[in-house]
Amino acid sequence: MSDAASDEPRWEWRIFGADLALLEAQLGYPLDAPHRSDEIYLVNSATPHSAKIRDGALEVKRLLRVDGDGLELWRPAFRAEFPFSADQLARAAAALALPSPPLRAQTYERGDFFSEIVARCRALRPIAVRKSRRRYAFRGCAAEAVRVQIGAVPLCSVAVESADAARLREALRALGADARLNVNFPKGVERAAALAA
Structure with a gap:
């Protein structure tokens, strides 16, 4: 969720629903206007990690652990804009926990990434997601x-x-949400895509 450049691991909690207006209202005033984006999530049935293509860049976060309360600790593992160098393509594959493809070229456009990485992995499923996001600060935490x-x-x-x-x-606890099930974005996207099918 964080837009920070830091690679510091962060604990995350998320919920999905048809209408969360009451919960959102408790977050207070938004920090900015809504940010709209069209993204592609790469849902991987073999790993819990999060990968998406947004604003011309691939971003990968790795799930490090889940605590006893269901909070998830995530760390940014990779971010680079297309086109990739051969080294960036290899590092993207490693961040996705996939074998490195044969490196036949010096640069790789987004389409090359899909043909060299995504199409070769049956566990990876690209899912188009349209978002409108507002950021908040709540009790010393980042929220959205x-x-x-x-x-x-x-x-x-x-x-x-x-x-x-x-x-x-x-x-x-202040939101009254501590007893609600934590569902990370890749899982939420995967479940919604199943409903949309």
Whole structure:
């Protein structure tokens, strides 16, 4: 969720629903206007990691651990804009926990990435996602409220994150959301895509 450049691991909690307006209202005033984007999530049935293509760049986050309360610790593992160098393509494959493809060229456009990486892995499924996102600060944590369109399925999502798990738990208690099931974005996208099929 974070737009920060830091590679520091962060604890995250997220929920999906048809209407989360009451939960979003508790976050207070947004930090900015809604940001709209068309993204492609690369859902991997073999790993829990998160990968997406947004604004011409591939971003990969790796799930490091899940604590006893269901909070998830994520770390950015890769980010680069297309076109990739051969080295970047190899590093992208490693971040996705996939074998490195044969490196036949010096540069790789987005289409090359799909043919060399995505098409070769049966576990990877590209899913188009349209988002409208607003960012918040809540109880010392970063938060966001997102409206998502996956095929014909509209969804809402609210997320809160922090490098400090105790601070995140405190924020979730203040929201009255600490007992609700944490569903990360790749899982939410995968479930919505199944409904849209």
